[in-house]
Amino acid sequence: MATVSAPSPAPTARRFAFSRARTASLIQRQGVLIALILLILFGALRYDNFFAAYNIASVLRFNSMFGLIALGMTFVIMTGGIDLSVGAVVALGSVIAALLTPYGMLPAIVVPVLVGMGIGFANGWIIARLALLPFIVTLAMLLAARGLALLLANNTSVGITLDPGFVWFGQGDVLGVPVPALVVGLAYVGGVILLRYSRFGRHVLAVGGNEEASRLMGLPVDRIKLGVYTLSGALAALAGVILAAQFGTGQPTEGLGWELSAIASVVVGGTLLTGGMGSVGATLVGVLLLGLILNILNFENGHGFISLSPYWQSVIRGTFLLVVVLLQNRLAQRRRS
C-alpha cells in the first residue's frame, strides 16, 4: 500500500492563480488594517479633538449604517453575487420606520426589517430559481424599492413621531457607546460566528468557491442564495431604521449610491469579488477606513489647513479605491513565481 505524504504541488497556471489570490487577499487584509491604524494615529496626532469621545462616537454612529449594509454585501459577494438594491432598501426602510413611529418603537424597527427581508427574499428567489444574473435582478429591485419608497412617502420626506424609544435607538448611548454602534458590533460578531461556525456560513463560501461542485455535492444552493440576499435586505432595512432614528426623517431619496460604497468597503477589505473567500472583520476595517477619510477631511477643513469643498470627498474616496485595487493587483502579480 503506497504511502502518500506531503505532496508537492504540481505547477499549473490555475493553481498559481488561486494561490496568488489567496495570498494577496491575506496580505491585503493586513495592509488595510495597518492603513487604518496609521490613519487613526495620523488623526490623533494632528487634531486635538480627533480622539475625543464625541468624535469617536459621532464617527461610529454615522458609519453604523454603512457597516450594516457592507456586512450584508459581504455575504452576498462571498456567494459570487452582488446586491445593488441595498441603497434603495435603506431608503425604503427609513420611510416605513418613520411612518410607523406613531405606533411605538417596536413596530417601527421590526416591520421595516421584515419588509427588507421580503425584498431580499424576492431578490434571492429570482436569482436562484429563475437563474437570472444578480447584477440585473438587484438592479431592477433597486428601481422597484426606490419606487415603493417614493410611493409610501408620497414623494417627500416623512418626519418621525418623537417616540423616545425610537429616538434612543438612533441617537442614544449605552455607557458612552452609541446604540447604532452597538447594533453593528453585535451584527458583526454574529456575522463572524455565522461565517466560521455555522453550516450556512461554510456553505456560503462553498457556493461562491465552486457553485457547480457545491450543487453536485448536495448542498442546497438555492436556499443558501435565498439566505444571503434575505440577510442583505434585512440589514439594509435595519440601516434605514437607524437612518430615520438618527436624522429624524424617513428619506425616500436617500441611500443613492450606497450599494457601491458598500462594495468598495468589501473590496478594500480584501474579500474577493468573485466569491469563495472573504472575511467579515476585513469588511469592518474597510468601512472604518472609508469613513475615516471623510472625518479627516472635515477636520482638515475645520482647522483651515486646507479649504477643500466637501465635493472633494468623492474624489478622494474614488482615488483611495483605485490605489487599493491597484495595490491588490500588484501584490497578486508579485506572488507569481
Next chain:
Amino acid sequence: MEQSEPTAPLLEMTAIGKTFPGVLALQDASLRVGRGEVHALIGQNGAGKSTLIKILTGAYRRDSGTVRFAGQVVDFQSPQQAQAGGVSTIYQEVNLVPFRSVSENIFLGREPRRWGLIDWRRMNREAAAILDRFGIHLDVTQPLLTLNVAIQQMVAVARAVSFDSKLVVMDEPTSSLDEQEVATLFTVIRQLKAEGVSVVFVSHRLDELYAVCDRVTIMRDGRTVAERAMGEIGKLELVALMLGKDLSVVQRSGTTAFADGVHHAAAELIRADDLRQGRRLQGASVQVRAGEIVGLAGLLGAGRTEVARALFGADAVDSGEVRLDGKPVHFKSPRDAIRAGIGFCSEDRKTEGIIPYMSVRENLTLAVLPTLARRGIIARDKQQALVDQFVQRLGIKTSGPDQPVRELSGGNQQKVLLARWLCMNPRLLLVDEPTRGIDVGAKGEIQALINELADAGLGVLMISSELEELTEGCDRVVVLREGRTVAEFPHATVSQGAIMAAMAHGSESAPVEAVHG
C-alpha cells in the same frame, strides 16, 4: 429475470433506453457489475456511455429498461438520491471547492456540530482518519487547491467513500494525471476493491484499463455490444469492437492513422535554444524543419505547452533564443507569430479555443480576418469561400456555417479549430494534444490530416501524451523533463519504452548532441 449466480451482481442495468429530442441516445444498453469488482466502460463519444452513467447516477431519467442495485429496483431522480442510495461519482474535473480545506470538502453538507456550532476538531480528526485508510497522510486543514490534482482526486474518492458508497463511478478520472499520480489512484481503487466497494471506470485510455480493471463493457451506437473479462480480450480487439471494424484491419494499420512516419524534411524552419521561464522552463531546446513532424513528449508539468506558447509569442521567456529561418525573432504577442506564418492549436479547446456563441464561420476565420478585410470591412464572399473550402476538406459535420460552434461535437469543434490555423496557410503548426477527448473515429481523421499536411511541406510540432501518436507519427521525438530537453529520438530508433524512460528519469543514453542533429 434472476440468474442463479454464486453472488448476485451489485448493479444490473438491463435494456436501458433513452431518447432526447431528435436523438436516440440509448437503445438496449446494459451494464452488470459484481460486488468488489472494478468494471471498465468504454466506447466512442456518442456511443452512449455518458448517458448510461448519468442515468445510473441520477442526472437523467431512463425511458425504458430496469436498474437493479443491491438487489432492489431503483430509480434515482437526482445525484443526491443516488448518493444516498450508495452510488457516488468522481468526475473528470475535480468537483470540489478549491478554497476550502480538505476536511471541509470531505464533510461538506454534513459538517459535525457541537451545540449547534461546527466542531472543527472532530471534523479534522475524522477527515484525517478516512484518508489514512488509503495511506494518504496530509494536513487536512490546508486548502484543497494547494494540493496537486491527483491528491484532489483522492479527496474526492475519500468523500465518496465516507458516504458508505457501495459503488463508485469514476468518469475519466485520469485525464489530467501523470503516470505517478495514476499509480496512486489505482492503489486507492485496489483498496476500495479490498473493502468490497465496486468501481465503474470510464476511460479512453486503454492501457490503464488493463492495469486495474476486472471486466469491461463495450458500447457502440447506444447499445452494449460486448462484455468480457479484461484478461480475455486483447487491446486491438477492444478497439475493433468500439469502432465496429474488422480486427484484421486494425491489426494492419496500427491504432493511429499515421502512416509510417518519415517525411521528406527540408530546411530548418524554427529553432529554440535554451528557453528559460521562471520555474517552468529551465533550458528547453527544439527545432522543426519544413515537412517534418516533431513530437514533444513529457510528463505533466514538463513544460511542453510552455515551449509551444513561447514559440508562439503567447508568453514571454526570461532568456533563450528563437530563430525563424535562421534569423532571431521576438514575438510579443500571438499576432506577431501569426503574421510570421505560425499557428497554434491549443490544448484546451473549451477555455482557449472556441468562441462558443460565434458561428462556425467566424471561429474558423478568426485568425485570418485581417487578410479577409479591406480597410476594416470584411469581404463576405471571400470569407464564405474560405469556410466552404475547409469545411469540406476537413469533413466538419455542421448544419451550416452559421451554426454556433458550441453545438458541435468535440471532434468537430477540434476540426474547426484546426481549420482556423490551416486556412491561414501556415508554414509551421504547433498542436497541443490535437486528439485529446475525441472519439476514435475523428481522432483518426485528424491524425491522417496532420500527416497529409506534413507531406505537403508543413512543419509540425506535436505535443501528445499518447505514445502511439509519437512513435507512429513523428519524424523525431523530443522529450522534456522538468523544463529541460533531455532526449531526442529519431523515428527509426524511437520506442514507447525509451520515451517513458526519458520522461521519467531523463536519459543518459541519448546524447545531448542529438538535439542538434
Next chain:
Amino acid sequence: MAKADRTLSPAGRLPMPARFQALGQTYGAALALLALIIYNIGFTPFFLNPATVNSNLTQVAPVVIVAVGMTLVIATGGIDLSVGALMAVAGALAPLIFLNTLLPSDYPFIGIGLALIVPVLVAGAFGLFNGSLVAYFKIQPIIATLVLFIAGRGIAQVVTNGRLQNFTNPGFQYIGIGRPFGLPFQVILMVVIVAALAWAMRATTFGRYVLAVGGNEAAARLAGVPVTRIKLAVYGISGLLAGLAGLIAIAINASSDANSVGLDMELDAIASVAVGGTPLTGGRATVIGTLIGALIIQLIRYTLLAHGIPDAVARIVKAAIILAAVYIQRQRRA
C-alpha cells in the same frame, strides 16, 4: 455515423415551447415594442401627435447614445458604471468653455466649437482611463469603473464648485434643441450613431473582435485578436458617447448642474441593453436591440404617465419589465 452528433437541430425540429423561446430571443424585444406602440395608438390620446413623438424621441436620444456605447462594453464582458459621471464632467466643462472662463478666445464660434469638442474628448480620455485599468491592470470592470463613478461626479462638482451654470447660447444649444429639417438634432445624431455602430459590429473586423473578446478572451488572444486595444477602444467609445450625451442634456435644459446631470444614467443604459437582448455576460450584442430596449423603457414611462400613474409606480413597473425581458431572453445553459 452522424447520428452520434448530438447537435441541436435547426428550429424546425425543436419542440413547441423551445421554439417560442428561440423566437423570443430573436424578436422578443421588437415584438414588445410593437405591442406597446399599438396599445398606445389605441388607448392613449394624442400618441401619434407630432409633439408627443418628438418629445418621446428627444427624451430617449441621450439614453440611446450612452446605451450604445454601453452595449459595446458589455459585449466584451465588461460594464461601465461611470457614464453618468462622465456626462456630468462633460456637462460641467462645456459652459466653462463657451462662457470663456476656460480656453478663452476672441471669436464666439471658436468657443462653441471647442465647447462641443473638448468635453467629449475629455470624457473619452476618462473612458480610456477606465479601459487601461481593465486592460493593463486587469482590474474587474465593475470595480474599475466604480472609481470614476465615485470620483468623476466629484471632479465635476469640484470644477464647478457645485454651482448651477445657467446659460443661453443658441449656437451651442443647437445640439440639444436644434431642428434641421424639422427633426430634433439629437434624434438625427442618435439614428446616425446607432446605424454606424450596428453596421460596424456586423461588418467590420473591429466588431467581430469585440464579440470574440467577450466570447472567450483567452481564445481570442491566441487567435491574434488585439485584446488590449479592443478593450481600450470600447471603453473609450463609451466615454466619448457619454460626453456627447452630457452635452445634449445640458443643451436641452440650458443649464448644467454637476449634481444631477446624468444621474442614474448608468442604470437606464444597462437596463436598455439588457431589455434589448444583449446578455450581460458578453460575447453577443445587438445595437438595434439596445435602441429597441431604450424605446420600450421610454414608452412604458410615457404610457404610465399619460394614464396618470405616478412616477413612483412607473419605477416599479420599469423594474418588472426589465426582469421579464431578461427572463424571456435568457439562453439555455449549454
